[in-house]
Amino acid sequence: MQPDLAAANRRVMEDLTKKYGVTPETIDYVTLGPVCVEPRRIVKVPHPPIPAAGAEGPPRRHPGSEPSPLEAALLDTVHRHHLQALAMMDREIVGRHARGMLLAGYAYGLHDPVCNILANCLWHDAVFPASSSPEVLQPMMLSCKAIFRLARRSLDALVAFMRAYAPALSAEEAMSYLSRSHGNLHHAAVLVDREGVFHTNRMDDAFRAAILAAHLPSDAAREAQFFFIVNCAPTDAFLAKHGIHGHPLAFGLSDLRPQSNSSLIVLEFVKLAASSLALTQPPPSSPSLSQGAYRALRIKMHAFKRDQEFCLGIVNIALKKLAFQFGELYQIHLLCGKSLVTLVPDSYYHVNFLASRESEPNQPKLFFAEDRASLKDVDDVTLCCPVTLSGRTGGCSACEYMGMKLIHPVDEKFNGQCDFTKGKDPHIVELFRKEPTSEFDVPLIDDYIFFELDQHPEVITFLETSYSYMSDDQVDPSLLWFENYMP
Incomplete structure (x- = not known):
């Protein structure tokens, strides 16, 4: 029989509210805690640099506001692309590369959206491999919040690309082209050209805008991915080897022969491309977490x-x-x-x-x-x-x-x-009522599983800002008020 974890959590919370004198009214407004220790702290996690005006994604909505019907439909399409990409990988590969999917599996690139998601995912793990630390896990789960966050950031990146490529487009117009092309940037750019919309024809700048909007975990990751995308194009010989013919921009998983193992083919492609790039990574830094932040990390x-x-x-x-x-x-x-x-x-x-x-x-x-x-x-x-x-x-x-x-x-x-x-x-x-995007400004619980000190500065900032001043006894009850609670 499964333990009633929700009831156990409620009992613990009731005991703590009695012990520390917290009122129900206070509980209603606690999101990041630690309400039992001191008044709520507002934590601001730094975001990556934002590109110049005209290159940004959809304007950020106020909490509780609804996306337009077009944006909601396009977001659903991109969300399905991410699930399709996960379904393209076999059992061993999907577990091994869940980390790359969470950190960089976005839908922008030179190919169709599903292939881009896979290529970016596998690229990240090839260029930024996980450490050999036993604390970095190979999970069997990505939460629905994590998968939807990928879709949200992918859409932001796709719109940023379109608005940098064709600066006259509004966010809604950019999404219209993306909707007509089912999220395929190459097809959307062809539509823009065919309909006579002014565009810069500077794909490099457009991809840089997309990468900035995608919220990659570090400056090193952003620079490395830009280098990967603008320098990487699979050769016709490599594509023909797997029964894929045509211009490299047409490379897509939909073109694969039915008997092919698509995830292995894309993995081979990414390894080949990554090995051909002379990437020079900065030496890893050696930051360390404070005692309170480290204990919070372990609990999460x-x-x-x-x-x-x-x-x-x-x-x-x-x-x-x-x-x-x-x-x-x-x-x-x-x-x-x-x-x-x-x-x-x-x-x-x-x-x-x-x-x-x-x-x-x-x-x-x-x-x-x-x-x-x-x-x-x-x-x-x-x-x-x-x-x-x-x-x-x-x-x-x-x-x-x-x-x-x-x-x-x-x-x-x-x-x-x-x-x-x-x-x-x-x-x-x-x-x-909760908005799906309401918790995206702080790390999700999935982020802590793949956290590494030298690669994820935003997680470090959040942990230190929230927990560094707390003792072990204070960290434990404060996490009851955090959104990453047990069911």
């Missing part, structure tokens, strides 16, 4: 591991039900996020994951599962089915209310599907 890493184990338990039970239904065993490739749907009288977990039949290990599909939160056996799995990434997807009022971007089935019924807030006080509904 432990929380990720426990959350991953919890999510694995949910999915393993769902796959057992799938095996009973279809008589075939499945294996997990990657967990792609979960959401807790709180209803009366029951609560449910919604989960996305990539899995494949054991007989077809290199052909993973994206699945959706719904499980009762009590989760004792397969009878608590109310739904487990594959979901499509090629067309429209189902909506979930409950997940959207919590700011969780999961792919739901179109033709199946599940809890929280619609009218989740019906009959509730509209003021309270709006007060507690």
Whole structure:
């Protein structure tokens, strides 16, 4: 039987509020803590340099404001591109390169969006390999927040490219061209040229604007990726070797022969390209974390591991039900996020994951599962089915209310599907509704798993600003107020 972690957390929080005299009104406004130690601190994490006017992405919205219908539709398209890229990788590769995906798997580049995501992901791990430290993990999970953040930053980068390439375009006009080209920069640039829109024809500057907008982890990563993109073009001979023909700009995973292992081909391509570039990296610095910041890092890493184990338990039970239904065993490739749907009288977990039949290990599909939160056996799995990434997807009022971007089935019924807030006080509904982007200005829990001192200055800044002044006894309760809590 799974422990009731949510109830345990509530009991601990109640004890702490009594001990430190925290009022419910204070709790409502705490986001980064440590409310039990001193008044809330506003933490500002530095952002990468912003390009000149005309090269920026979509204007930042105020919290609670809605994106335009065009932006929302394009964001959904780019989100699906990232999930398609993850599904292109086999089980071993997707785990090994989850780090590169989180840190640099963006949709801009010389090829189609899915191929760009894979190439940028594999490039990052080739040029900035993980240290041999046992603390740098090879996880089986990327949270839905992390995947959606990739999509959000990819879209910002794509729009920044278009506005640097054609400065007369507004953000909405740039997104219109991207929507018509399904996020393919080359096709969008062709449309701009065909329709007579003035453009600079300076692809280098446009890619530099895209890289600045994508929020890569360091200046070294930004410079190295710019060098990679503008100097790297696969040769016709290399493409022909794998049955891909035409101009290098046409290189895309959709052109691969059906029998090819696409992820291995792209991996070979990136290794070949990276090895041909004379990249000179600056010597690594040797910063160190303060005691409070280091303890906070360890707690966050432990929380990720426990959350991953919890999510694995949910999915393993769902796959057992799938095996009973279809008589075939499945294996997990990657967990792609979960959401807790709180209803009366029951609560449910919604989960996305990539899995494949054991007989077809290199052909993973994206699945959706719904499980009762009590989760004792397969009878608590109310739904487990594959979901499509090629067309429209189902909506979930409950997940959207919590700011969780999961792919739901179109033709199946599940809890929280619609009218989740019906009959509730509209003021309270709006007060507690979460935007998917509301937590992107601070590190997500996934970031701590891949954190390395010499490569991620923003994470260092956040940890030191938030926790360096605290003792071990203060760090522990303060993290109860942080968004990376256990379910």
